[in-house]
Amino acid sequence: MVDLPGDMTAIEISEPGGPEVLKPHRMPLPVPRDRELLVRVIAAGVNRPDILQRQGHYPPPPGAPTTPGLEIAGEVVRCGPGTARFKAGDRVCALVAGGGYAEYCVAAEANCLPIPEGLTPIEAAGLPETFFTVWTNVFQRGGLQAGEVLLVHGGTSGIGTTAIMLGRAFGARVFATAGSPEKCRACETLGAERGINYREDDFVEIVKAATEGRGADVILDMVGGDYIARNIQAAAVDGRIVMIAFLGGPSAKVNFMPVMVKRLNLTGSTLRPRSVEEKAVIARELETHVWPLLASGVIKPVIDSTFPLVNAAQAHQRLEQGSHIGKVVLTS
Structure with missing residues (x-):
């Protein structure tokens, strides 16, 4: 088993409000449950639902982390019981119901996909939610x-x-x-x-x-x-x-x-509240029909800008200004 720290840096919403309420803090490392993976987050996408959550208008679904962040890319570091496809060391991107603005994040294995050949983790972090x-x-x-x-x-x-x-x-x-x-x-x-x-x-x-x-x-x-x-x-x-x-x-x-x-x-439709099983159907179709297009370079995610995780407030400001073209991404 990989030697992991006991805690990590994550971004909390200190109270509903503007970008300034996004604060780095230390919290315990999450533990993967049945059919879940613990991923060391290299990059995390920033999305408008994150802004709505920060403002107090879009609470996470029951059981989801209160830490914002709906898409991540990184390296699997621990596998929960019942996982079958991915192993420690695999590079994946994942759609998550929350928790992406952190150094580590738990993701349902069924909602993870391999990072397409030729893409960086920063580019891959712009894939799942969109x-x-x-x-x-x-x-x-x-x-x-x-x-x-x-x-x-x-x-x-x-x-x-x-x-x-x-x-x-x-x-x-x-x-x-x-x-x-x-x-x-x-x-x-x-x-x-x-x-x-x-x-x-x-x-x-x-x-x-x-x-x-x-x-x-x-x-x-x-x-x-x-x-x-x-x-x-x-x-x-x-x-x-x-x-x-x-x-x-x-x-x-x-x-x-x-x-x-x-x-x-x-x-x-909305995506975040849907079940792991429903999202897994979308994941499998994407892997079949779209992932080959990404691997061959026919299409490529558009990255507007990147910000360190601790500067999540600046990333939200960039998104809210409306001048971006493509994805805004946080990097750990």
Whole structure:
């Protein structure tokens, strides 16, 4: 058994509030239970749900660590009873329900994946939360097929960059909204046919014009608010609108007649509260269909910036400023 310390540095939320409430502190090393792995965290992704948790709006599910952090990459250092696939020394990335902002983190073995060949742990730390989210929402729930049109809102976020790359890799025409010319160009570099500056242009008009009036088959929305009604306008007949966040608010005044006339499917999901078994299904599909694309370099996670673990507050500030393109990552 690897000789491990008795405690570790982790980031606690001292009280609900701004980035300054993220404080490094010492806590006991977690112990892996049945079918769990203890991972020495080399890098951890930073995501908007972490910000919501810090603000007091998104408590961890029952039984999950109160330490924030939903995705990690590192080295397995201890295996709990009942584990079968990974062993000490293996390099993995993992989707976790919490605890990622720490030097060590426990992860369900079924929700771990090997770090793809050729990727660094920092790059791999940007995979689990975003790739699990995009796969389950765009492909499982949205049913995106080759030749269809995908509209991605928030195109330069971690979720957005991933959706653009995966949509393009699987043969879709991709359009993405972003808030500046620089960000629109970044979307196009990643594979979007058109980056749409939402501050200057109407994404409904542009997508309709580019598709000869047909619209988007799948729309991935993390904005909500007035985008809800506009998404309905932009959707094609038999279109699927998938909502995963509400940065612009969860409420809207909507005329539902087009939903009926176009036979639209309005759906959405959250990932964190889902069971280990449900997440394991997503993990296996990703390993089969997406991990080869990462290993071959067809797609690669976009890393905006990195911060030492103890500077988690600065990482949150970077994400909240909204100028990032891709993932913000903490390093131990």
